[in-house]
Amino acid sequence: MATQVLMPALSPTMEEGTLAKWLVKEGDEGKSGQIIAEIETDKATMEFEAVDEGTVGKLLVAEGTAGVKVNTPIAVLVEEGESADEVQAPVPTQKEKQPEPAEASEGKAVDEPLVSSPGASVPGKRDRSPDWPEGTQMKSMTVREALREAMAEEMRGDEHVFLMGEEVGEYQGAYKISQGLLDEFGDRRVVDTPITEHGFAGIAVGAAFGGLRPIVEFMTFNFAMQAIDQIINSAAKTLYMSGGQMGCPIVFRGPNGAAARVGAQHSQDYAAWYAQIPGLKVVMPYSAADAKGLLKSAIRDPNPVIFLENEILYGRSFDVPVMDDFTIPFGKARIWREGTDVTIVSFGIGMTYALEAADKLADEGISAEVIDLRTLRPIDYDTVIESVKKTNRCITVEEGWPVGSIGNHLAATIMQQAFDWLDAPVLNLTGKDVPMPYAANLEKHALVTTAEVVEAAKSVCYR
Amino acid sequence: MATRKSPEQSNASKEELVRYYREMLLIRRFEEKAGQLYGMGLIGGFCHLYIGQEAVVVGLEAAAKEGDKRITSYRDHGHMLACGMDAKGVMAELTGREGGYSKGKGGSMHMFSKEKHFYGGHGIVGAQVPLGAGLAFADRYLGNDNVTFTYFGDGAANQGQVYEAYNMAKLWSLPVIFVIENNQYAMGTSVKRSTKSPSLWERGAAYGIKGESVDGMDVLAVKAAGEKAVAACRAGQGPYILEMMTYRYRGHSMSDPAKYRTREEVQRMRDEKDAIEHVRDLLIQGNLATDDDLKAIDKEIKAVVNEAADFAKESPEPALEELWTDIYA
Numbered sequence: 001m002a003t004q005v006l007m008p009a010l011s012p013t014m015e016e017g018t019l020a021k022w023l024v025k026e027g028d029e030g031k032s033g034q035i036i037a038e039i040e041t042d043k044a045t046m047e048f049e050a051v052d053e054g055t056v057g058k059l060l061v062a063e064g065t066a067g068v069k070v071n072t073p074i075a076v077l078v079e080e081g082e083s084a085d086e087v088q089a090p091v092p093t094q095k096e097k098q099p100e101p102a103e104a105s106e107g108k109a110v111d112e113p114l115v116s117s118p119g120a121s122v123p124g125k126r127d128r129s130p131d132w133p134e135g136t137q138m139k140s141m142t143v144r145e146a147l148r149e150a151m152a153e154e155m156r157g158d159e160h161v162f163l164m165g166e167e168v169g170e171y172q173g174a175y176k177i178s179q180g181l182l183d184e185f186g187d188r189r190v191v192d193t194p195i196t197e198h199g200f201a202g203i204a205v206g207a208a209f210g211g212l213r214p215i216v217e218f219m220t221f222n223f224a225m226q227a228i229d230q231i232i233n234s235a236a237k238t239l240y241m242s243g244g245q246m247g248c249p250i251v252f253r254g255p256n257g258a259a260a261r262v263g264a265q266h267s268q269d270y271a272a273w274y275a276q277i278p279g280l281k282v283v284m285p286y287s288a289a290d291a292k293g294l295l296k297s298a299i300r301d302p303n304p305v306i307f308l309e310n311e312i313l314y315g316r317s318f319d320v321p322v323m324d325d326f327t328i329p330f331g332k333a334r335i336w337r338e339g340t341d342v343t344i345v346s347f348g349i350g351m352t353y354a355l356e357a358a359d360k361l362a363d364e365g366i367s368a369e370v371i372d373l374r375t376l377r378p379i380d381y382d383t384v385i386e387s388v389k390k391t392n393r394c395i396t397v398e399e400g401w402p403v404g405s406i407g408n409h410l411a412a413t414i415m416q417q418a419f420d421w422l423d424a425p426v427l428n429l430t431g432k433d434v435p436m437p438y439a440a441n442l443e444k445h446a447l448v449t450t451a452e453v454v455e456a457a458k459s460v461c462y463r
Numbered sequence: 464m465a466t467r468k469s470p471e472q473s474n475a476s477k478e479e480l481v482r483y484y485r486e487m488l489l490i491r492r493f494e495e496k497a498g499q500l501y502g503m504g505l506i507g508g509f510c511h512l513y514i515g516q517e518a519v520v521v522g523l524e525a526a527a528k529e530g531d532k533r534i535t536s537y538r539d540h541g542h543m544l545a546c547g548m549d550a551k552g553v554m555a556e557l558t559g560r561e562g563g564y565s566k567g568k569g570g571s572m573h574m575f576s577k578e579k580h581f582y583g584g585h586g587i588v589g590a591q592v593p594l595g596a597g598l599a600f601a602d603r604y605l606g607n608d609n610v611t612f613t614y615f616g617d618g619a620a621n622q623g624q625v626y627e628a629y630n631m632a633k634l635w636s637l638p639v640i641f642v643i644e645n646n647q648y649a650m651g652t653s654v655k656r657s658t659k660s661p662s663l664w665e666r667g668a669a670y671g672i673k674g675e676s677v678d679g680m681d682v683l684a685v686k687a688a689g690e691k692a693v694a695a696c697r698a699g700q701g702p703y704i705l706e707m708m709t710y711r712y713r714g715h716s717m718s719d720p721a722k723y724r725t726r727e728e729v730q731r732m733r734d735e736k737d738a739i740e741h742v743r744d745l746l747i748q749g750n751l752a753t754d755d756d757l758k759a760i761d762k763e764i765k766a767v768v769n770e771a772a773d774f775a776k777e778s779p780e781p782a783l784e785e786l787w788t789d790i791y792a
Binding site: 008009010014032033035044046047049051070162188193194196198200202203209212229233234238239240242243244246247249279302303 | 501
C-alpha cells in the first residue's frame with residue numbers, strides 16, 4: 001500500500017516550516033532511516049528521515065516552499081508496481097487523533113481558598129486534641145536529647161531506618177545529635193560519609209527507592225544547597241512522575257538558619273524555600289517535645305520530609321512527656337498562649353521572639369495569642385484563621401528573608417479567607433533583606449528582634 | 464552498500480541469537496514509530512531515541528537475573544523494553560495517556576516500573592548515578608545478591624556527582640555496575656571537545672574501581688562483559704565500570720539540527736557496525752536462520768509496535784483529577 005509522508009514536527013513548538021531541500025527524487029528507493037529532506041524551522045535546519053520503506057512515488061511539495069503546516073502530505077512512497085496516483089485517502093490530521101481536551105474546571109469561588117492543595121493544607125477536620133493526655137509525667141530535656149531519643153527509638157523499632165551523614169558516627173555528631181548511636185546500632189546503620197553532600201543525598205534517595213528509610217543529616221542546611229537537585233528533582237517529584245509507583249520515605253535533617261557570628265554562607269533560613277515544593281513535607285520545631293514527636297512522625301512518613309532544626313535551640317530545655325511512643329501529627333499548630341488582641345504566628349526559633357514579645361505586650365495591657373505552626377507543609381491554616389477571626393489582627397515572625405516568605409503566604413491566605421475580620425493589615429516580621437553580616441552589631445540588626453515584634457503588634461493594635 | 468566484515472564465529476546458540484535479534488529489533492522499530500508519532504504531534508516535548516545503541520541494553524539484560532535493578536537517564540525507551548516492560552504502556556506514556564506507565568504524568572523522560580525493577584527515567588544529566596549507587600546500597604544493606612545497572616552517557620561522565628558516587632560506591636563495596644553508554648556525542652559536543660581524558664572507564668582507577676571498554680555494537684561482547692561485571696558485584700567485589708562504545712544514529716532529541724557530525728560518519732556506522740545487522744549476519748551465515756525466518760520476526764515485531772502505537776493513540780488522556788493525585792503517599 002502506498003504511504004504518505006507528512007510534514008513532521010521537529011521541535012516541541014513547531015507548527016510549520018520550510019521544505020528547504022529534497023535529498024531524494026521521484027523513483028528513488030527509500031530505506032527506513034534514510035535522510036530524505038532538509039526542513040527549516042524557526043530554530044535550525046534539520047534533517048528529516050524516512051520511517052517507512054518504499055520507492056518515492058511523488059514529491060508533493062516543491063523544495064523551497066515556506067510555511068508548510070505540520071502534518072501536510074509532502075511525498076508519497078509506493079511499493080513495487082503501485083502508482084503514486086492511487087493514493088487518495090484523506091490525511092489523518094492531528095485534530096482527529098487527539099482526544100478532545102477535557103473541560104477546564106470552572107473558576108473557583110472566591111470563598112474557596114486558593115491556597116488549598118493536597119500538600120499545603122491539611123485534609124479533613126482540624127485535630128484539636130491535646131498533644132499528650134492530661135496528667136502525663138513530664139521530664140525536662142534539651143532539644144538535642146529529644147532529637148537523639150526520637151532517632152534511637154525509631155531505629156530500634158524499624159530495621160530499615162538508618163542514619164547517614166558527615167561525622168554522625170565516630171565523631172558522635174558535629175552538634176552531638178547522634179551521640180551514642182554508633183555504639184548502639186553499629187556502622188551498618190550509622191554511616192559516616194565523606195564530605196560529598198550532592199553524592200550522599202543522591203545515594204540516600206536511591207536507598208529510599210530501594211526500600212530503606214534513610215535519615216540524612218546535613219551538618220547544616222547551608223550545605224544541602226549542594227544537594228538540592230536530588231532533594232527536589234529526585235526525592236520530591238518521583239512519586240508523581242511514576243504515577244504513584246515509587247515513593248521516597250526519607251528525612252533530611254540538620255540545623256537551619258542563623259547560628260552566631262558565622263557569616264553569610266552559614267546563616268540562612270530555608271523554611272520558605274522548601275515549603276514551596278509539592279511532594280516535600282517541611283517541619284520546623286521549636287520545643288523539645290515537638291522536636292521529638294515530629295521527628296518520630298517524620299521518620300515514619302512515607303514521603304520525603306525536610307526537618308529544619310536550629311543550632312541555638314539545641315541546648316534549650318523543655319518539658320517532654322514521658323510516653324512509650326510519643327508522636328505529633330503534621331499539620332497541627334500549637335497555641336502556646338491564648339490571647340484576644342492580636343495573633344502572632346511563628347515557627348522554629350522565631351517562637352523565641354514571639355513569646356518574649358507576648359510577655360512584654362502583656363505588661364502593656366495587650367493580650368497576644370501566640371501560634372507555633374510547627375509544620376510548614378502542610379500548614380494548619382484553620383488554627384490561624386480561627387485565631388484571626390477572634391483577634392482581628394495578625395503579625396508573623398520568622399528569621400528568613402522578606403521576599404516570598406512564609407509570612408507573605410499567610411498574609412495572602414488571611415486576606416482571602418478572613419478579609420472581613422481584619423482590623424489592620426497583616427504585618428510580616430522577617431530577617432532583613434541582606435546577606436548575614438559577620439560584625440556582632442550588624443548581625444543582631446540583620447535578624448528579627450523582639451523589639452520589632454512588640455512594635456509591630458502595637459502598631460496593628462493602633463497603640 | 465554495506466561493507467560489513469564477515470562476523471567471527473560465535474558460540475551463541477540459535478535461540479540466544481534469535482532472542483537478541485528480536486529484542487534489538489523491537490527497540491529499533493519502537494523508536495522509529497515513536498519518531499513518527501512525534502512528527503505527527505502525538506508525542507510532545509523532548510523525545511530522545513535509542514536507535515543505534517540497542518546492543519547495550521539487550522546484552523546487559525542477558526547478564527541480569529530477577530531482582531537486579533536498572534536506572535538510566537532520559538534516553539530510556541530501550542532500557543524499558545529490554546527489561547520486559549510492555550511496549551503499549553511505554554508508548555502510551557510517550558503520548559501522555561492514562562494507559563502509560565506513569566498514567567501520562569511522567570512522559571518520555573520519566574517512567575518507572577516497580578514490577579520490573581526499573582527505577583527511571585531521569586531528566587537531570589548525571590543525577591541517576593548516585594541514585595543507582597543508592598539502590599545498590601539498599602541491596603547491600605538488606606544482604607541480598609542483587610546488582611544495579613546504572614546507565615549514563617559520555618556527557619554525564621563529566622558531572623561531579625558521578626565521581627562522588629564512584630568514591631562512595633567503592634568505599635562501601637556497593638554492587639553497582641556503572642554503564643557508560645559512550646555514543647560519542649553529549650548532545651552536540653563530541654567527547655574529544657569535552658575532555659582531555661577521553662577513556663572514560665579509566666577514570667574509575669582514581670577510586671580503585673575496575674572497568675573496561677567494550678564494543679557496545681556487539682551484543683555478544685556486551686553480554687560477556689556484563690557477566691564478568693555482574694559476577695564481581697555478586698561476589699562483593701563491586702562496583703564495576705563498563706564503558707560501552709556505541710553510537711546513536713538519530714539526533715540527541717527530535718529537535719537536533721545534526722550539524723556537529725557528517726552524514727557520512729552516521730552512514731558508515733550504520734553500514735559497518737550496526738548491531739542488528741551483526742546478529743542477522745551471524746544467524747544467516749551460520750545457517751541458523753533463513754531470510755524467511757527473520758522476515759517472520761520482522762512482521763511479528765511490526766505488529767507489536769503497531770499495536771502499541773494504536774493503544775497509545777486510543778488510550779484516553781488522564782482524568783483531570785489526576786492532576787492532584789500521587790503528590791504524597
